[in-house]
Amino acid sequence: MLYPVVALLALLVAVPVIHVVVASLYRRNLFQVRPPRWVGLENYYYLVTSAKFEVAILRSMSFTVTALAVELALGIALAVWVHRMRRLPGMGLLRTVLAMPILVAPVVAAVMWRFMFQPDFGILNHFITGLGLPPVGWLSSPSIALLAIVLIDVWQWTPLVFLTVLAGLHAIPPQYFEAAELDAAGPWKQTLHVALPQVRRVIVIVALLRLIDLLRAFEIIVATTQGGPGDASYTFPVMIWETAFVAFEIGDAAAASVVLLVLVSVIVTLLVRAIARQGVVGRGQG
Amino acid sequence: MSTQTDRMRFPGHAGGVSRREVLRRGAAFGAVAAAGGLLASPAVAQSRRIVVTTMPGPRWEGALRASAAAYMARTPGTEVEILVSPYAEHYQRIGTSLIEDSTAFDAHLFDPVLIGQSHPKLEPLTALFDSDPGWRDYYMNGVPYFYRGSWDWDGVPYSIVHDANCMMTWWRRDVFDALGLAEPASFETILANAEKLNAAKANAGFMTCAGRTQWFLGMTFTGMMHAYGGRWYEHDEMDAFGRIDPARGSGAVTLDAPAVVEAARMLKALSRIWNPASLNALEFENAEAFKNDISHQQVMWSGFMTLQNPAENPRFHDQLVSRDFPVGGASPDPARTGMKGGFGLAIPRASVNKEATFDFAKFVTSRENAETFIRAGGQPSNAELLNSWGEQPQYQVFRSIAQGVANGHHLAQFAEGPQLFQIITQHIGDLVTTDIAAEDACAAMKRDVETLFRRSGYL
Known part of the structure; x- marks a missing residue:
């Protein structure tokens, strides 16, 4: 009974990966009529020695770390707050409203924010200048563009962290909080010593999911800046897309995709191992 | 035996009809339709359908749609379908359909940056140009050499350049x-x-x-x-x-x-x-x-x-x-x-409607179609049209285009x-x-x- 599953997995996962790895060993332009040329590891050599490789890695890391930190902090804080206030009227509606950004397609969210960020006639600068402040080049200032994209991602994906952690909090038996109250623990101590330790596995899982997603983040950046201005938001996935579908260099893009795959796998594996050693997930958990 | 669920109710059939009856009627209708199709086949063979790919916007889609409507009114028996897709998808469609020798498309809105890679898969147009010397001379003399040459390869034209941009x-x-x-x-x-x-x-x-x-x-x-x-x-x-x-x-x-x-x-x-x-x-x-x-x-x-x-x-x-x-x-x-930028209409070698497509492309660029093309949002490539229409305030930009397409640096065509x-x-x-x-x-x-x-x- 195992063989069909293995065969299906091989078909869905292994075959495309092998195809990309093989493509990365050829120099091939999508519009080139002459057949692809075998170049071995040359595509990888040019990739890692190019200036844009270093830039793309740096931008990807900055984007991932910043967005992940903000989304986790905000999502957990919101979940704890909504969980504490769960008996108040209207909290169900509030929960739904807070979760709504997830329902918006990322590219739609990006275009919507792009219009709001427009420096000359966007609504955000309309309010800012109305307060007598200078207009902000949200997506056109090299020092702000990446942060503005982080803001879009935070708006869209914090609800995922919020909902997941909230579900975990709801699963904690109420007796735990009652016992803490009997021990005179206030809301802060209850959160710190009862709620968060109980949902740490949920937090780790949602953090890993967001990490993987952020390392691959693509639609929002392409729909807002395409990596610009200059290379201010030129992340690794944007580099792959630009190489494949703007420059049509399939071999180079395949090599970059393989590097991203390895990079994400290594980062996630190292993190999972580190977390497993702490006993939160995996073999070490108690 | 028929049950209640077997029966479908159709308007005008108070008692409904059975599923078997529906199938029987369907089969009879199908047979009649097929026979009608066979009988009508000579007429079908005479009508041609040309599929032209383009990108959205008045300049491309708008001008080609308006031209297609005018062409169909003038040329009964030819249907021109304008197939629109966004920028990135359009280029991928050209690339993949040429590689696959697809017969699904008869003309592509063609960017000259693709000519170096794609010309072996495009129809050389010299013979078709020569088949209508009057139009050929109008086209060759009207579209600046340093512009239309972008769509040539080794002196052979591979597109009818109908659009100008700079x-x-x-x-x-x-x-x-x-x-x-x-x-x-x-x-x-x-x-x-x-x-x-x-x-x-x-x-x-x-x-x-x-x-x-x-x-x-x-x-x-x-x-x-x-x-x-x-x-x-x-x-x-x-x-x-x-x-x-x-x-x-x-x-x-x-x-x-x-x-x-x-x-x-x-x-x-x-x-x-x-x-x-x-x-x-x-x-x-x-x-x-x-x-x-x-x-x-x-x-x-x-x-x-x-x-x-x-x-x-x-x-x-x-x-x-x-x-x-x-x-x-x-x-x-x-x-x-x-x-300079701009687009032409390239006919794939694999097209089965080359002459008909060429005839449509000639019409798109013709003096006869100029007003339709321009009023729909098109920017013609013919300098005479650009300069004469450019005298109107609303089209004054055409005079700048006429200069720009002759003077501008070419796109990279490798x-x-x-x-x-x-x-x-x-x-x-x-x-x-x-x-x-x-x-x-x-x-x-x-x-x-x-x-x-x-x-x-x-x-």
Whole structure:
């Protein structure tokens, strides 16, 4: 009974990966009529020695770390707050409203924010200048563009962290909080010593999911800046897309995709191992 | 036996009919339809269906749809289907359908950047051109050589060039008159004007599509480099049409030559005073900036034609004027400036309707169809049409296009051309967003282009 599953997995996962790895060993332009040329590891050599490789890695890391930190902090804080206030009227509606950004397609969210960020006639600068402040080049200032994209991602994906952690909090038996109250623990101590330790596995899982997603983040950046201005938001996935579908260099893009795959796998594996050693997930958990 | 669920109710059939009855009637209808189809087959064989791919927008889709409607009215028995897909998908569709020798398409809205790679899969049009000498002469004499040649390969035409586009300067005549500013015929004038315009109103002085998107920055800079007398590489000559002969190679990469560095210095100077939105602006945002009285001087593609339409731009449609791309530097040559783009209609070799498609393409470019084509939003390639229609205020931009398509630098027409634009956009992006000096940006740009050319066997 195992063989069909293995065969299906091989078909869905292994075959495309092998195809990309093989493509990365050829120099091939999508519009080139002459057949692809075998170049071995040359595509990888040019990739890692190019200036844009270093830039793309740096931008990807900055984007991932910043967005992940903000989304986790905000999502957990919101979940704890909504969980504490769960008996108040209207909290169900509030929960739904807070979760709504997830329902918006990322590219739609990006275009919507792009219009709001427009420096000359966007609504955000309309309010800012109305307060007598200078207009902000949200997506056109090299020092702000990446942060503005982080803001879009935070708006869209914090609800995922919020909902997941909230579900975990709801699963904690109420007796735990009652016992803490009997021990005179206030809301802060209850959160710190009862709620968060109980949902740490949920937090780790949602953090890993967001990490993987952020390392691959693509639609929002392409729909807002395409990596610009200059290379201010030129992340690794944007580099792959630009190489494949703007420059049509399939071999180079395949090599970059393989590097991203390895990079994400290594980062996630190292993190999972580190977390497993702490006993939160995996073999070490108690 | 029929049950209640077996029975379907149809309007007018109070008692309903059984499933078996439905199947029986369906089979009878099918047989009649098939017989009718067989009987009608001679008529079907006479009607032709041409499928033309294009991108959205009045200039492409609008002009082709209007032309198709006019053509179908004039040519009974021919159906022209205009198949629209967005920019990126359109190019992929061309690439994949040519590789696969697909017979699904009869003409593609064709960008000359693809000609080097794609011409073996396109129909050589010399014989079809010669089949109608009257039209051939009208076309050859009307569309400037340095423009239509972009769609040729080894002297053989592979497209009927029906659309013209180039970069140019736009400005607000009333504002310029009020401030006593000179016509922006050179970048030095643009810079001086921009400072005065900014002094009168913040960020009004100069704006361009300088974002990373679609290599706008790389295109703008190439137009400037050309205006200053620079070139990408030694053999980047006007009659080389942006191509590299593999046997001859590119010659030395000249992206650090004094003229190129001078153009880079000018762009850096402009970037210090331009409307900051330039760094992420798309064409429509530049258009909005004009419409909303935000910027008064821009270097842009000719797509601003719609801004001269009173319905599109009620406030300033009659105040916006254009001219060919500015010149610059010590010895400017007005016949060498700017950047050209544009599209033709290419017929795939695999098409089974070549003659009919060619006939449609001829019609699209004809004098007979000019009014339909232009009023629907098209920008014709024929200089005579451009200049005569350009006398009307609403189409004055056509005169700038007529100059620009003859004078502009060609797009890169070798397989690695998109990568060349990517490299230029990258380094000029660094130039205008960081403190890097023009000399250093140009040196880095040259280094990366040399690497690309070595990999490609051009150096």
